[in-house]
Amino acid sequence: MTDIIIPNLGNEISEAEITEWLVGAGEEVEEGDVVLLISTTKTALEIEAPVSGKISQINFSDGDLVQVGDVVGRIE
Amino acid sequence: MPKNIPIDPIKTFSKSVLKSSGIPIHQYQKSIQEELKIYGKENLIELLRHMYIVREFETMLNSFKTKGSYKNIEYIYNGPAHLSIGQEAAAVGSAFALKTEDKIFGSHRSHGEMIAKGLSAINNLSRNKLNSIMDTHHDGKLISYIHKNFNNKEFNDAEMFLLTGVLAEIFMRELGFNKGMGGSMHAFFTPFGAFPNNAIVGGSSGIAVGAALHAHLKQNKSICVANLGDGSTGCGLVWEAMNFAAMGQYKNLWPKPFNNNPPMLFCFMNNFYAMGGQTLGETMSWDRLSRIASGVNPEQLHAETVNGSDPLSVADAVIRKRNILLEGTGPALLDIECYRFSGHSTTDTNAYRSREEIKDWKSFDPIELYSQKLLEADIIDKKNLDNIIEKVQNQIEILTSKVVDRELTPSIDITKKPTIIGDFTFNKQVNRISKTANDLLMDINQVNQIKNMKKKSRYGKTIDGSLLSGMRAITLRDSLAEAIIYHLSNDKSLIAYGEECRDWGGAFGVYRGFADIIPMNRLFNAPISEAAIVSTAIGYAISGGRAIIELMYSDFIGRAGDEIFNQLAKWQAMSAGELKLPIVLRASIGSKYGAQHSQDWSSLLTHIPGLSIVYPATPYDAKGLLASSLKSNDPTIFFESQRLYEKVEIFNDKGVPEEYYTIPIGKAVKRKKGRDITILTIGASLYPVLDASEELINHKIDAEIIDARSLVPFDYDMLISSVNLTGRLLIVSEAVERGSFANTIATNISRFAFNNLKAPAIVIGAPNWIAPGADMEKTYSPQTDDILDSVFRDFFPEKRVNKKGLRKDWNFLELAKKGL
Numbered sequence: 071m072t073d074i075i076i077p078n079l080g081n082e083i084s085e086a087e088i089t090e091w092l093v094g095a096g097e098e099v100e101e102g103d104v105v106l107l108i109s110t111t112k113t114a115l116e117i118e119a120p121v122s123g124k125i126s127q128i129n130f131s132d133g134d135l136v137q138v139g140d141v142v143g144r145i146e
Numbered sequence: 147m148p149k150n151i152p153i154d155p156i157k158t159f160s161k162s163v164l165k166s167s168g169i170p171i172h173q174y175q176k177s178i179q180e181e182l183k184i185y186g187k188e189n190l191i192e193l194l195r196h197m198y199i200v201r202e203f204e205t206m207l208n209s210f211k212t213k214g215s216y217k218n219i220e221y222i223y224n225g226p227a228h229l230s231i232g233q234e235a236a237a238v239g240s241a242f243a244l245k246t247e248d249k250i251f252g253s254h255r256s257h258g259e260m261i262a263k264g265l266s267a268i269n270n271l272s273r274n275k276l277n278s279i280m281d282t283h284h285d286g287k288l289i290s291y292i293h294k295n296f297n298n299k300e301f302n303d304a305e306m307f308l309l310t311g312v313l314a315e316i317f318m319r320e321l322g323f324n325k326g327m328g329g330s331m332h333a334f335f336t337p338f339g340a341f342p343n344n345a346i347v348g349g350s351s352g353i354a355v356g357a358a359l360h361a362h363l364k365q366n367k368s369i370c371v372a373n374l375g376d377g378s379t380g381c382g383l384v385w386e387a388m389n390f391a392a393m394g395q396y397k398n399l400w401p402k403p404f405n406n407n408p409p410m411l412f413c414f415m416n417n418f419y420a421m422g423g424q425t426l427g428e429t430m431s432w433d434r435l436s437r438i439a440s441g442v443n444p445e446q447l448h449a450e451t452v453n454g455s456d457p458l459s460v461a462d463a464v465i466r467k468r469n470i471l472l473e474g475t476g477p478a479l480l481d482i483e484c485y486r487f488s489g490h491s492t493t494d495t496n497a498y499r500s501r502e503e504i505k506d507w508k509s510f511d512p513i514e515l516y517s518q519k520l521l522e523a524d525i526i527d528k529k530n531l532d533n534i535i536e537k538v539q540n541q542i543e544i545l546t547s548k549v550v551d552r553e554l555t556p557s558i559d560i561t562k563k564p565t566i567i568g569d570f571t572f573n574k575q576v577n578r579i580s581k582t583a584n585d586l587l588m589d590i591n592q593v594n595q596i597k598n599m600k601k602k603s604r605y606g607k608t609i610d611g612s613l614l615s616g617m618r619a620i621t622l623r624d625s626l627a628e629a630i631i632y633h634l635s636n637d638k639s640l641i642a643y644g645e646e647c648r649d650w651g652g653a654f655g656v657y658r659g660f661a662d663i664i665p666m667n668r669l670f671n672a673p674i675s676e677a678a679i680v681s682t683a684i685g686y687a688i689s690g691g692r693a694i695i696e697l698m699y700s701d702f703i704g705r706a707g708d709e710i711f712n713q714l715a716k717w718q719a720m721s722a723g724e725l726k727l728p729i730v731l732r733a734s735i736g737s738k739y740g741a742q743h744s745q746d747w748s749s750l751l752t753h754i755p756g757l758s759i760v761y762p763a764t765p766y767d768a769k770g771l772l773a774s775s776l777k778s779n780d781p782t783i784f785f786e787s788q789r790l791y792e793k794v795e796i797f798n799d800k801g802v803p804e805e806y807y808t809i810p811i812g813k814a815v816k817r818k819k820g821r822d823i824t825i826l827t828i829g830a831s832l833y834p835v836l837d838a839s840e841e842l843i844n845h846k847i848d849a850e851i852i853d854a855r856s857l858v859p860f861d862y863d864m865l866i867s868s869v870n871l872t873g874r875l876l877i878v879s880e881a882v883e884r885g886s887f888a889n890t891i892a893t894n895i896s897r898f899a900f901n902n903l904k905a906p907a908i909v910i911g912a913p914n915w916i917a918p919g920a921d922m923e924k925t926y927s928p929q930t931d932d933i934l935d936s937v938f939r940d941f942f943p944e945k946r947v948n949k950k951g952l953r954k955d956w957n958f959l960e961l962a963k964k965g966l
């Protein structure tokens with residue numbers, strides 16, 4: 071089981087908004103696939119699947135605010 | 147959107163040889179008969195006459211410097227005279243090839259170039275145009291002086307206007323082109339295309355490129371020339387400027403019709419010596435100056451080495467380069483080899499070169515050679531030649547006799563108007579925003595980043611008073627963006643650039659989304675050339691444009707030191723207000739990246755006279771002050787703090803207005819009323835001070851907080867009236883304490899509010915050492931506890947509160963004694 075985590079977003083930035091999940095729970099993903107779009111006050115970012123597997127959990131919905139380090143989803 | 151210049155690894159790693167083509171050296175071969183056909187007799191003779199004028203003019207200066215007299219005129223001239231005796235063919239040949247609207251920028255040794263450019267312009271301009279230039283310059287004062295003092299029939303009034311304007315400038319008289327505020331090394335007269343000369347070696351290179359960028363964006367079919375010395379090939383700015391003019395993006399990425407290079411000619415007046423250092427063979431690595439071009443671009447800047455002892459060879463080269471530049475395949479470089487017979491300055495003892503060498507070059511005296519050529523070809527006869535020489539001598543003698551006369555041609559009387567130089571420093575003009583931008587790529591309101599901002603709350607708190615996230619409310623970053631995009635999307639004369647400004651949106655994201663709106667020719671990534679970024683903005687602005695430039699971290703100010711300290715700050719005053727520099731320089735005070743990325747250098751720049759300096763701490767102020775800075779015609783340094791980009795508006799309960807508005811530069815703002823102590827904050831220190839003030843209330847100390855917002859000018863009125871009531875002043879700034887602007891304010895308040903002070907004014911700054919890395923940063927910038935400790939220790943010792951800050955036991959005097 072591997073967490074999808076909000077990475078460090080740069081100097082003085084601590085939070086981000088979930089712009090859009092590109093995958094849903096239960097979907098299969100390959101390592102490196104873009105699974106999630108987030109935006110910070112400064113920029114927009116693509117989050118990739120850290121491993122291949124099935125999305126087993128999605129913890130935040132589009133539009134939610136998340137903090138750096140938050141586990142936003144899981145891959146099994 | 148990525149730019150789409152793919153870097154292909156296969157191609158990258160494939161084997162090949164990088165080729166460069168040859169650089170022509172002294173290839174000019176035209177005969178005088180051919181030249182006669184091209185220019186006609188009259189022009190060829192004019193060239194000679196112009197060389198004589200330049201020579202005589204400088205001979206006169208030399209004579210004053212070395213003997214205190216010229217002919218029968220006695221005068222002690224105290225200023226500098228970097229003469230170009232021996233280099234006249236370079237100056238005159240080049241000017242002859244240029245059009246009036248072409249701009250030249252010179253060096254410390256540019257009297258000759260400026261005079262030659264003026265003489266050429268006078269020959270090319272219609273009488274009507276000439277009259278209107280002369281009648282409007284300084285309200286017609288100079289031209290009426292000319293008409294009063296010189297016989298119109300005997301002397302061409304426009305030439306007398308030019309020569310008197312230059313000489314009076316050199317002699318620091320009010321009739322000088324810049325009222326004597328520039329002097330010998332900074333003289334210029336823009337209507338004739340003679341733009342500022344520059345006493346900083348290489349200083350003109352970037353300024354000229356900025357002017358060329360302006361000509362390019364205006365598509366006005368003129369070129370810009372930087373006349374530089376060979377010594378300047380050792381200057382970083384010169385290299386930066388060559389690259390800036392040659393950048394690949396013009397051709398590769400800029401939209402039509404701007405998809406070619408700015409019309410920029412680097413003209414090196416190569417006299418083989420700096421002062422005493424010999425460029426060829428000693429201080430420089432090149433074997434031929436023109437070789438430097440082969441390092442710049444595949445076209446090798448179309449470089450050529452030409453014979454600077456022959457005006458026709460120089461003119462031929464400049465005409466050819468000019469054509470190339472107007473086709474858009476520039477920039478170009480000319481290495482004009484010539485020799486100065488005069489010393490570097492008039493105190494030069496020529497210790498660095500031999501008599502033999504000087505003698506050898508005497509047989510290449512351009513005036514001798516060219517006179518001979520014209521005589522031999524029967525273009526002029528001896529009698530006519532003598533006649534020309536005599537007339538030139540008379541011309542220089544008579545105008546000199548008038549200019550040296552202090553009654554007739556006085557200097558500005560500084561004793562009568564002691565602050566007049568101050569009056570030249572800022573023009574205080576506010577520009578009306580022109581609605582000229584017809585080049586937008588997309589409707590602003592369709593751009594995602596802008597749409598996202600529109601969804602946010604304008605105020606930073608919810609109805610129940612809790613703080614909103616920067617994702618939900620307008621941040622300081624957003625408010626900067628709103629001010630800038632308003633100006634960029636209205637005013638087509640405004641350009642924005644800096645490192646990583648376009649696709650990246652600026653290192654701190656202020657420009658995000660702008661690349662979808664503003665075409666590349668007005669918003670672009672600059673090379674990592676801080677000096678050229680500032681320098682080109684100056685050239686762009688003095689040509690009539692407006693610029694907002696970004697230096698990313700304020701720590702990089704050092705890389706643009708001269709351009710900020712000596713150029714941006716000084717040209718308005720050095721031109722007696724003739725030049726305007728509507729430039730906003732954004733510099734972001736960093737955090738978390740350690741010693742070279744976290745310094746508040748606002749005090750460094752407040753020390754330099756001539757710059758407006760603002761440093762807002764809230765979103766509302768950031769937007770309004772940036773709008774004012776962009777409207778201002780004075781050069782403005784706009785400090786931002788990376789600690790504040792995420793801040794939402796908590797002071798103005800209507801939030802940050804969506805509409806455009808301005809906040810006057812020079813007005814502070816009261817953040818909290820109080821009666822026991824005034825705490826002045828500069829920039830980001832507002833926030834720890836706010837926290838401290840809440841704690842102070844528990845100790846029955848009611849602090850008044852004033853946020854400076856503007857440093858130059860600073861709102862002394864608000865501060866003095868506050869201190870008059872509280873009797874105590876603490877100033878908190880993140881700049882290092884030693885030499886900080888906060889100390890200047892403290893001193894002034896000690897003076898102007900002395901009677902009401904109950905204690906000396908105290909400054910808390912950063913300690914006088916490096917900013918440490920992220921985890922240790924709180925030991926550096928003043929923290930809430932440091933502020934509280936100071937209030938209790940320095941103002942209310944009777945409160946007997948335990949001190950908690952890192953500095954609580956510091957012996958400030960001992961530290962100061964140690965240089966810390």
Ligand SMILES: Cc1ncc(C[n+]2csc(CCOP(=O)(O)OP(=O)(O)O)c2C)c(N)n1
Pocket residue numbers: 254255345346347374375376377378379417418419420421490
């Ligand atoms: C930045 C800077 N460094 C040094 C000087 C002092 N200085 C004035 S002229 C000069 C030599 C310049 O040589 P070059 O560029 O070849 O021009 P030339 O004097 O030969 O015309 C020097 C070192 C200066 N004015 N500016």
